[in-house]
Amino acid sequence: MKSIVIQQPNQLDIAERPLPEPGTGEVRVRVKLAGICGSDSHIYRGHNPFAKYPRTIGHEFFGVIDAVGDGVSEPRIGERVSVDPVISCGHCYPCSVGKPNVCTSLVVLGVHRDGGFSEFAVVPAKNAWTIPADIADDDAVMIEPFTIAANVCGQVNPTTQDVALVYGAGPMGLTTVQVLKSVYQARTVIAVDRIGERLAMAQRCGADEIFNNSQQSLPAWLEEKGIQPTLIVDAACHPTILPEAIRIASPAARIVIMGFSSEPTTIVQQQVTGKELSIFSSRLNANKFPQVIDWLRQGLIDPGKLVTHRYDASQVIEAIETFEQDQRHCCKVLLTFAK
Ligand code: NAI
Ligand code: MN
Ligand code: ZN
Numbered sequence: 001m002k003s004i005v006i007q008q009p010n011q012l013d014i015a016e017r018p019l020p021e022p023g024t025g026e027v028r029v030r031v032k033l034a035g036i037c038g039s040d041s042h043i044y045r046g047h048n049p050f051a052k053y054p055r056t057i058g059h060e061f062f063g064v065i066d067a068v069g070d071g072v073s074e075p076r077i078g079e080r081v082s083v084d085p086v087i088s089c090g091h092c093y094p095c096s097v098g099k100p101n102v103c104t105s106l107v108v109l110g111v112h113r114d115g116g117f118s119e120f121a122v123v124p125a126k127n128a129w130t131i132p133a134d135i136a137d138d139d140a141v142m143i144e145p146f147t148i149a150a151n152v153c154g155q156v157n158p159t160t161q162d163v164a165l166v167y168g169a170g171p172m173g174l175t176t177v178q179v180l181k182s183v184y185q186a187r188t189v190i191a192v193d194r195i196g197e198r199l200a201m202a203q204r205c206g207a208d209e210i211f212n213n214s215q216q217s218l219p220a221w222l223e224e225k226g227i228q229p230t231l232i233v234d235a236a237c238h239p240t241i242l243p244e245a246i247r248i249a250s251p252a253a254r255i256v257i258m259g260f261s262s263e264p265t266t267i268v269q270q271q272v273t274g275k276e277l278s279i280f281s282s283r284l285n286a287n288k289f290p291q292v293i294d295w296l297r298q299g300l301i302d303p304g305k306l307v308t309h310r311y312d313a314s315q316v317i318e319a320i321e322t323f324e325q326d327q328r329h330c331c332k333v334l335l336t337f338a339k
Pocket of ligand 3: 088089090091092093094095100103104105
């Protein structure tokens with residue numbers, strides 16, 4: 001089979017690899033579609049501290065089960081599945097409290113173990129979620145990025161009273177905007193970014209207000225409009241954002257961060273405690289595939305609004321370069337591995 005392998009930073013090969021056999025409790029997926037994510041590019045460029053090389057990248061993928069290992073029921077062969085990249089032990093403390101996404105022996109497909117940018121991928125059977133016939137392939141491949149938004153929202157339980165503000169209108173911000181508006185029906189959703197084209201996408205994803213903070217001050221604009229956000233999601237993840245979020249937040253607001261910056265951030269306790277703010281973080285997803293599948297079935301989210309580019313898997317280098325270089329026009333890129 002052909003696999004997209006990062007041999008070492010900046011060296012991507014389409015390599016010929018032996019067809020893997022599923023072991024006990026595993027299934028083999030014949031991959032049809034996969035999505036390119038920032039972390040794929042980071043592993044390619046050597047900027048992911050968790051990655052080991054060589055690595056088959058890709059953690060957003062959809063396909064059809066074509067073989068099963070011992071202990072997996074034969075009828076699963078032929079099932080259309082989307083794969084949850086989060087592999088957890090099931091018995092450590094975080095697993096025992098429902099947070100397999102931060103399992104003490106966490107393995108993420110495409111990061112710690114070979115992933116889905118491949119003609120075939122072997123994965124634990126329980127990570128391969130069955131896709132109902134009424135969900136299209138193109139939507140099924142987008143489930144993983146929406147599980148990130150589902151996890152963010154799961155931390156804070158948005159309500160129809162919320163005035164939500166989302167920093168960043170990249171794929172993560174846009175899935176969050178859709179979920180906040182369409183699933184939770186937040187009263188107001190404000191998207192903030194530095195790129196006009198991305199803000200236009202946020203508007204198409206349901207944002208009620210957009211603000212470009214490249215030239216103007218967000219705190220000043222909010223003050224002028226008399227808006228104090230009650231829920232703030234940082235999907236831009238620059239270390240300067242959390243202090244600003246604390247400043248602009250309403251008393252009793254919730255803030256969710258999701259960045260991995262190793263730069264320090266200075267926050268003032270008085271501003272946090274004075275307003276009794278709740279600050280959450282969110283990483284990957286904790287068993288959110290069924291929830292997102294349900295949202296898709298109900299037509300509450302529209303992944304197609306994020307997809308701007310499609311390539312054959314053989315053109316992966318061009319696809320990643322477009323993804324990296326054209327943030328104005330490029331959001332989610334899909335790769336086709338099999339029709
Ligand atoms: P992206 O780079 O496509 O989007 C980030 C957006 O933020 C861009 O549109 C950029 O213009 C905007 N931005 C940057 N600085 C800003 C600022 N100061 N104010 C307003 N907007 C600003 O990235 P993507 O894929 O949407 O991911 C966003 C972040 O989320 C990344 O830092 C990534 O590492 C993180 N992430 C976290 C996950 C988690 O589970 N915790 C999962 C996936 C991504
Ligand atoms: Mn992703
Ligand atoms: Zn565990």
